[in-house]
Amino acid sequence: GLLLPDLDGVDTAEQQLNIACLKGGINPEKEKTFIYKFTVEKYNIQ
Numbered sequence: 001g002l003l004l005p006d007l008d009g010v011d012t013a014e015q016q017l018n019i020a021c022l023k024g025g026i027n028p029e030k031e032k033t034f035i036y037k038f039t040v041e042k043y044n045i046q
Contacts, residue, residue: 005040 003010003020010016017035021028 003016003023005016010019017028020026021033026033
């Protein structure tokens with residue numbers, strides 16, 4: 001699963017990981033997981 005940063009109510013890396021696993025149907029206690037860090041650029045298109 002993928003979870004973009006800066007979501008309201010998601011304040012920690014642990015919360016991000018838990019939500020991403022839920023979205024992706026992944027059980028991190030039973031399945032091997034990999035974590036990748038990336039940056040995001042936001043654009044305002046008017």
